[in-house]
Amino acid sequence: MTDADRFEDVVKTRREESFAEFDDQHRGLFGRFHHALHATPSLVPLIVLVSALAVFGIVLGEKFFSPFAMTLILQQVQIVGVLAAAQSLIILTAGIDLSVGATAVLCSVVMGQFTFRYGLPPVAAVACGMAVGTLIGAANGWLVSRMKLPPFIVTLGMWQIVLAANYLYSSNETIRAQEIETEAPFLQFLGLKLQVGGATLTLGVVLMLVLVLVLAYALRSTAWGRHVYAVGDDPEAAKLAGVNVHRTLMSVYMLVGFICALAGWVMIGRFGSVSPSATTGVIGNIQSITAVVIGGISLFGGRGSILGAFFGALIVGVFELGLRMSGADPQWTYLLIGVLIIAAVTVDQWIRKVTA
Amino acid sequence: MTDADRFEDVVKTRREESFAEFDDQHRGLFGRFHHALHATPSLVPLIVLVSALAVFGIVLGEKFFSPFAMTLILQQVQIVGVLAAAQSLIILTAGIDLSVGATAVLCSVVMGQFTFRYGLPPVAAVACGMAVGTLIGAANGWLVSRMKLPPFIVTLGMWQIVLAANYLYSSNETIRAQEIETEAPFLQFLGLKLQVGGATLTLGVVLMLVLVLVLAYALRSTAWGRHVYAVGDDPEAAKLAGVNVHRTLMSVYMLVGFICALAGWVMIGRFGSVSPSATTGVIGNIQSITAVVIGGISLFGGRGSILGAFFGALIVGVFELGLRMSGADPQWTYLLIGVLIIAAVTVDQWIRKVTA
Amino acid sequence: ADISACLITKTDTNPFFVKMREGAEAKAKELGIALNSYAGKVDGDNEAQVSAVETCIANGAKGILITASSTSAIVPSLEQARAAGILVIALDTPLDPIEAADMTFATDNFRAGELIGRWAAAKLGADAADAKIAMLDLDVSQPTVGVLRDQGFLTGFGIDVKDPGRWGDEDDPRVVGHDVTQGNEEGGRKAMENLLAQDPFINVVYTINEPAAAGAYEALRSIGRENDVLVVSVDGGCPGVQNVADGVIGATSQQYPLLMASKGIEAVKAWAEDGVKPQATEGKDFFDTGVTLITDEPVDGVDSITSQEGLALCWG
Amino acid sequence: MTRPILEARGLVKRYGRVTALNHCDFDLMPGEILAVIGDNGAGKSTLIKALSGAIRPDGGEILLDGEPIAFETPNDARRAGIETVYQTLAMSPALSIADNMFMGRELKMPGILGSVFGKLDRRRMEDFAREKLAELGLMTIQNINQAVETLSGGQRQGVAVARAAAFGSKVVILDEPTAALGVKESRRVLELIQEVRSRGIPIILISHNMPHVFEVADRIHVHRLGRRLCVIDPRDCTMSDAVAYMTGAREPEPLAA
Amino acid sequence: MTRPILEARGLVKRYGRVTALNHCDFDLMPGEILAVIGDNGAGKSTLIKALSGAIRPDGGEILLDGEPIAFETPNDARRAGIETVYQTLAMSPALSIADNMFMGRELKMPGILGSVFGKLDRRRMEDFAREKLAELGLMTIQNINQAVETLSGGQRQGVAVARAAAFGSKVVILDEPTAALGVKESRRVLELIQEVRSRGIPIILISHNMPHVFEVADRIHVHRLGRRLCVIDPRDCTMSDAVAYMTGAREPEPLAA
Numbered sequence A, B: 001m002t003d004a005d006r007f008e009d010v011v012k013t014r015r016e017e018s019f020a021e022f023d024d025q026h027r028g029l030f031g032r033f034h035h036a037l038h039a040t041p042s043l044v045p046l047i048v049l050v051s052a053l054a055v056f057g058i059v060l061g062e063k064f065f066s067p068f069a070m071t072l073i074l075q076q077v078q079i080v081g082v083l084a085a086a087q088s089l090i091i092l093t094a095g096i097d098l099s100v101g102a103t104a105v106l107c108s109v110v111m112g113q114f115t116f117r118y119g120l121p122p123v124a125a126v127a128c129g130m131a132v133g134t135l136i137g138a139a140n141g142w143l144v145s146r147m148k149l150p151p152f153i154v155t156l157g158m159w160q161i162v163l164a165a166n167y168l169y170s171s172n173e174t175i176r177a178q179e180i181e182t183e184a185p186f187l188q189f190l191g192l193k194l195q196v197g198g199a200t201l202t203l204g205v206v207l208m209l210v211l212v213l214v215l216a217y218a219l220r221s222t223a224w225g226r227h228v229y230a231v232g233d234d235p236e237a238a239k240l241a242g243v244n245v246h247r248t249l250m251s252v253y254m255l256v257g258f259i260c261a262l263a264g265w266v267m268i269g270r271f272g273s274v275s276p277s278a279t280t281g282v283i284g285n286i287q288s289i290t291a292v293v294i295g296g297i298s299l300f301g302g303r304g305s306i307l308g309a310f311f312g313a314l315i316v317g318v319f320e321l322g323l324r325m326s327g328a329d330p331q332w333t334y335l336l337i338g339v340l341i342i343a344a345v346t347v348d349q350w351i352r353k354v355t356a
Numbered sequence C: 001a002d003i004s005a006c007l008i009t010k011t012d013t014n015p016f017f018v019k020m021r022e023g024a025e026a027k028a029k030e031l032g033i034a035l036n037s038y039a040g041k042v043d044g045d046n047e048a049q050v051s052a053v054e055t056c057i058a059n060g061a062k063g064i065l066i067t068a069s070s071t072s073a074i075v076p077s078l079e080q081a082r083a084a085g086i087l088v089i090a091l092d093t094p095l096d097p098i099e100a101a102d103m104t105f106a107t108d109n110f111r112a113g114e115l116i117g118r119w120a121a122a123k124l125g126a127d128a129a130d131a132k133i134a135m136l137d138l139d140v141s142q143p144t145v146g147v148l149r150d151q152g153f154l155t156g157f158g159i160d161v162k163d164p165g166r167w168g169d170e171d172d173p174r175v176v177g178h179d180v181t182q183g184n185e186e187g188g189r190k191a192m193e194n195l196l197a198q199d200p201f202i203n204v205v206y207t208i209n210e211p212a213a214a215g216a217y218e219a220l221r222s223i224g225r226e227n228d229v230l231v232v233s234v235d236g237g238c239p240g241v242q243n244v245a246d247g248v249i250g251a252t253s254q255q256y257p258l259l260m261a262s263k264g265i266e267a268v269k270a271w272a273e274d275g276v277k278p279q280a281t282e283g284k285d286f287f288d289t290g291v292t293l294i295t296d297e298p299v300d301g302v303d304s305i306t307s308q309e310g311l312a313l314c315w316g
Numbered sequence D, E: 001m002t003r004p005i006l007e008a009r010g011l012v013k014r015y016g017r018v019t020a021l022n023h024c025d026f027d028l029m030p031g032e033i034l035a036v037i038g039d040n041g042a043g044k045s046t047l048i049k050a051l052s053g054a055i056r057p058d059g060g061e062i063l064l065d066g067e068p069i070a071f072e073t074p075n076d077a078r079r080a081g082i083e084t085v086y087q088t089l090a091m092s093p094a095l096s097i098a099d100n101m102f103m104g105r106e107l108k109m110p111g112i113l114g115s116v117f118g119k120l121d122r123r124r125m126e127d128f129a130r131e132k133l134a135e136l137g138l139m140t141i142q143n144i145n146q147a148v149e150t151l152s153g154g155q156r157q158g159v160a161v162a163r164a165a166a167f168g169s170k171v172v173i174l175d176e177p178t179a180a181l182g183v184k185e186s187r188r189v190l191e192l193i194q195e196v197r198s199r200g201i202p203i204i205l206i207s208h209n210m211p212h213v214f215e216v217a218d219r220i221h222v223h224r225l226g227r228r229l230c231v232i233d234p235r236d237c238t239m240s241d242a243v244a245y246m247t248g249a250r251e252p253e254p255l256a257a
């Protein structure tokens, strides 16, 4: 061994070492708050949500703070909420899905038409709807993962295909609520109401809540969830680290297709009827992406929590109902919602910054 | 100096060295093609474009290959083409602009209303339109660069704000082509026609072509262009390397706002009238993004060329006209365009792969 | 004001609805009623209308005036509203079933189409047998107004429409094709160009509304065919009637949104104060606010007024 | 003569106009530490990427235990027991240290929680990660749940090395594992390498640190201009010889070592 | 006694619960090569990021030529003549070598082409880049228009070092410039450092390579647990002393060097 090597001898003998520690400078209430924000990123949209509720509550009084209005918000966001859960999954993988809304509408049409056109039992028709959704998701996933096409383009194309197929297949005929109610009430299952005082919860709302919680658990606490984040963070690194990127992406896209079909079923519950021209087909994608981004999930993938997306959907819902109830003119409402979208994210950024 | 260091002595004496060279294995035609593809990424969408032209030409014959139909495509894509040029700039910085279409429409309304409501000379009204566009761009840029908000959210909010402002300001009143023609023909300036045989070029088309070429030059051959790419590639690295990221982003967003205003002027030329409810306000963003992505610019920024985006816009234009001429009904056209968007990008990926 | 009412339109990006709202607002002010207006984001936006109805219930409105985007899908929500004691009036577009509203104040859209169809056929005379017709419709989702006017036009022109519930299924060779316009100038021009590329000898153009007609005219003008093609439309907005006067549009069917709106507001007041519901037009199941053909080249067998007269009645 | 456990014949890899591997041969013997040295850009990383399934070579073949193999993905190689630390480290920046160490081989909770609900055993993974980092002397890591992107350059490298050493079963490949490491941490990595070898697992070590290479390697593969120039025995050669070969200052005798 | 050209007093920087700089002092004398050594994660990179405007410290002050300064961006530091090679290299992966070297200080064509049309002088920039790389002995780079992301780890580092050395006018800061470099390339960097110093420009060199540090440094700043532990003179101390200080095996006498 040569001379110059010997300086390494110093480190050859091991000493007792402990992990470095410094005084924690951020004690007290602010320190805790600070730490909580770091540990739970979805806290920020939650704060924005609570503030929005407070402001409208003060302006509109008990008309707004009634159990009726509060649960009405949940009912009004249930479709977007379910779609936002699906969209979150895709965005976490650094993708984007423009076809979610159209898929939901097509699936609801399949559920309806399979029952009324082909006389399938409603349960089977609902299952077929789920299958169609999952298949569409699988097609998206395969194009993204195997053919390496950009998700934006794949789902843009799929959006148009699904929407046009939906119009063509249904001949644009609405199945009326009255018919469904008498002949296939199961289709409206998710519209069942649980009334507690003035508060009204539908099964669709319950489904949304359960879905969000289950997905939050899966993303946080299972290997699959970790893989979803890793793939979104850096797919190349994930592949080298031994994640089966293809399988992860396929599972995400198929699950998303399935959730979209659920959203389609929720739509039947909420509107009673099956309508191929439901606007969700056209603007469901932008609505769900808005919720996701307001909820703090990065469009570049790998960062954010699905709870955040849910709060994002609620934030928009609160703004919309609040503004409508204050009687703002529709264009002013749109304009204000535009302002508030930007403001919500500004507040989010600001909170993150002062507590960084 | 110790013993072990001495191995470095070998490299202390410098020897004549030349850069490593290997046999170029890719000679011949394929080799050149191969190299050209690598050097010029916009070649791939160009190939897709030419193939699409060829296919429709074979199917439809000279009806399609007429100077009339060929220049009609240019006229039909002129607005999307201009917006796609703007969108490319933003996407190169790893942003996205959902407000381009709405901004164009608002600017055209400003040009019209300033002339007819306030009696400004048309030239001044056009200048005001440009100023409004640039201001909107500046607002977007400031929120993105200074407030560090995600471009998607900023421009989503701005889209709603601008669109609503457009309806509110104009009370949705159209200014008729006949009125403009008699009282303020300058507003329709970009609609002027250059007729050569059956071919019809408008000044708007010429503007689009010049704009694309100028931007291509600026991106490729000026320091500003390099900075745009660097900011999109890795803003952190660009900042550390000495790029003024804020100034670069502001310049891009303001320029984009200005180009949107140009698109608004092009719209007046094309439609003759000024209409606040033009569809471009609602779907101009998706159309331009589609063109950009089909043209091979990465949504993650820093990669791609603006010429590609222009070819992307043409590809969609060719598909649309070709399908309509073959008599496909609108719903099927819609569906097929979805398929073709995916197919175009698949071919693009495939060419890149076999020549990688 | 302790009486409050809601106006829910399909969108508020269409001058038709903008004027309707202005009419309602003016009347509401006059009668001392508080009016909240809502609108969908795009044509066909049922979701936004459902949310709007729910908001009206939460706000304790006395009456809802609605132009339904989806005539049947909105019905369950309106039933809820009626159950809460709210008077529901359908404007412009009848609900499905029509009894889902307490009353309907509307144009007969099929008839509006039929009038311009008959006019165009009569204008062409014998040439109608080998006309080449371009159909510029609203949207691929085939909203009901669009279908009714399209099918009305074809019926009036003497073409077998097959299923009257959808456009595009007829097989008469005189129909060159359908394309969609989104009801504005931009869409009108592009759709016209597309159909002209398909068949340059088109000589009759049906358009869903007047902005689409103006766009189609620009496309015709750019190839110098503006003088030998008949363009017909529906609406009767002031710019549209002016376009009839200028020869851009041959004939248009005028409807009366301000009338619908003011009638609706009056009905709400009557309901809130005296508990009475409005009555339908004799012999119809709705209150017909009327439709009038406007043209400066009248033909035999179709009643019409001139553009000069039309301008006095136009809206927007 | 024993068979190589991993060998490659005539590997070729081109990137556009750049030739990264130019008919390259390679042999790894059972139980040995094989160092790979060469100039920057000589093609060392490309070689090991080909061996570990991260890229597919344009030509040539790879044999594991004498059998030709074609890994489609790094996962295939991993399943065959080949564990690699890439020069780029291959970590998910936003995930924690423990998440990264167990990526693709997460530990589940015992019982129904793990088997049915797939719940991860955070605690066990964190403890394991902390222990492995302590073994490498990386005591400046203050928080095991820190995202990898917030680690210093050397800390990050330490995590990657700890991962490979902990899980490799057949071959461990290390591409410049000590480049960003401090004196103490490098020393620990060298010890770790020797410990892994003493478990009978052969190691491929790419390094620019000649004293380290000569200290631990059994054989040294000298890479130059995309191919194996020669293989030398550190007991027969000096560092100066090695450097002279790899920089092209001297030509090796035909069939060296 | 001469004034330090660049100094820092009591710098503090925290990341959430992690303390990266803990009341750290720093001095750089005119014309010297100052080495900074320390364990992984000791806070060396954080220190130089604070000095070069890449991060803003939570506390403490920085003085340039005795004047307090507060750089808002790296650009400010650069304009003041401080050129830095960051550990992460700070390059735009998709851009070419020449583009990266001239980022922010591009050369324009002579005449109207340059002044009015802002046309870049590609040729001149490429020739310059090629020449600087050749000086570092990076001869494996086959194509000067290659995107930086396609370079090997060492090649990439070489480009960053060449950039800083070519443009630094007041202070040059190098954060582990030779970590990924080969023997020959590292040697060239050391020569380059000495050459820069001979131009009268002081240099801060962070490195884990003790022989290199002791070969070129005039003074050595030993960093430990987020602060300066001591400054030692390489002529009075051995490498073993240095390593003992930085790893905490030995405590320095108060006020060493």
Ligand SMILES: Nc1ncnc2c1ncn2[C@@H]1O[C@H](COP(=O)(O)OP(=O)(O)OP(=O)(O)O)[C@@H](O)[C@H]1O
Pocket: D015, D016, D018, D019, D020, D038, D039, D040, D041, D042, D043, D044, D045, D046, D047, D087, E140, E141, E142, E149, E150, E151, E152, E153, E154, E155, E180, E182
């Ligand atoms: N993805 C790629 N595209 C183009 N060229 C590449 C790519 N990857 C590597 N190269 C080129 O291949 C050659 C070999 O690179 P490689 O990374 O294998 O070198 P290395 O021997 O590992 O160097 P170092 O010691 O610096 O890590 C280099 O010239 C490099 O520029």
Ligand SMILES: Nc1ncnc2c1ncn2[C@@H]1O[C@H](COP(=O)(O)OP(=O)(O)OP(=O)(O)O)[C@@H](O)[C@H]1O
Pocket: D140, D141, D142, D149, D150, D151, D152, D153, D154, D155, D180, D182, E015, E016, E018, E019, E020, E038, E039, E040, E041, E042, E043, E044, E045, E046, E047, E087
């Ligand atoms: N952005 C960040 N967020 C959180 N912690 C950080 C961040 N950057 C650095 N740190 C922490 O600060 C400490 C000092 O990091 P730094 O990069 O300065 O170390 P270093 O001395 O340069 O180490 P090395 O020699 O490994 O490069 C480390 O514990 C690191 O984990």
Ligand SMILES: O[C@@H]1[C@@H](O)[C@H](O)OC[C@H]1O
Pocket: C010, C014, C016, C092, C093, C145, C183, C208, C209, C234, C235
């Ligand atoms: O009647 C309305 C019509 O005038 C407008 O143009 O489109 C929507 C219709 O409901």
Ligand SMILES: [Mg+2]
Pocket: D044, D045, D046, D087, D175, E152, E153, E154
């Ligand atoms: Mg390498």
Ligand SMILES: [Mg+2]
Pocket: D152, D153, D154, E044, E045, E046, E087, E175
């Ligand atoms: Mg460091």
